[in-house]
Amino acid sequence: MTCGQHTGTAREPVRSATLGESDGPLARSHDLALLDLDGVVYIGPDPVPGATEALAAARAVGMRLAFVTNNASRTPSTVSEHLVRLGIPATPDEVVTSAMAAAALLARRLGVGERVLVAGGEGLHRALEDRGLVPVRSMAERPAAVVQGFGPRVGRRELTEVVAAVRAGLPWIATNRDPTVPTPTGRSPGNGALVARVVAATGEQPQVAGKPQPTLFTEAVQRYRSRSPLVVGDRLDTDLEGARAAGMPGLLVLTGVTDVPELLAAAPGFRPTFVGRDLGALHESHPRPLLAGGDGARLVRCREAEVAMTRGELRIVRPGAPLDLLRAACVACWTRADEQATAAPDPTDPKDPTAPDLPRGAEVVVAALATLDQRRPRSR
8 A cells, every 4th residue: 555646736626534645846736825924934023944945946946926814904015025024035916915805805895986994904904995995984984884804003993883884784894803913922812803892792793804714815816817726824724724615725834823633633624635844845745645444443554654543542553754654643533533423422422622532542643743843932
């Protein structure tokens, strides 16, 4: 039993309990990388180690880059200037924000020249103006819709106007629902926390433009006329969930939020197509693990790595290379989880609903994969 050798395409269907494969570098088989920023390209003020070199090498082989962020407060120019300071050449045209996705949704819905009530930062105001919409700050200016995004000055007055607009029945767009934003002193309430206050006051729910909704990705793909995009992120619940929603393959890198236990416990709608340590994974082949066995015993092999799942217990048969061991363990855990999901629940098996649903023996595999954890201390 060996790993397959054909190269996956951008629109290839991905089975829920397995990983995709590419027998050559992803940077050559995909024409566009849709890159999350924090945790993938940079961590706070510093680039992720190796990111600058990996992105330069991707450009050198013809892969185009789009920097895709849920941050709606900064303009594309501000984001690109930040990247340039980190040694990563970027232009405003290569940046796609959730503010831009929200403005695109509103422009299609309203048409040019309509007023939109805005609670958000400069990036959101600029995105609306670029689409021919007129941002306003109060209901007295008779807006046709309301859009809400994070901004450092969004407070009680702005939220009061949003509540009034929603209660009046205006279309309500939220740039994203990220509950927190990183700051130099730790996590602070993000747009999701502010949106929740409006939901509590009105009982209504907004249409969301940013990740994990597919709009942000489809906007970038249309702009670049990409035929084989690849989403690259560090979060299962925004980047990879969004990739699946958009029907695009996703590469998870282990330099940000998601750790190995979370990946092994990932639900079907959050699972990546490819897994890598960092952005160097753009220049590597990605073998697909193969599954064999039945009647309570399963073997999963990826190149020289092999794991066994026997009566609900995971064990290492041969460790192989760490990434191959991780790939094999993912398929073993995901297959078990999917089989359990279709079986009747066992009332005698108490589970902590907040804990990752991992099989017995998973802690040994996680310990063996400790060298893969590329995350750095960071405010998130």
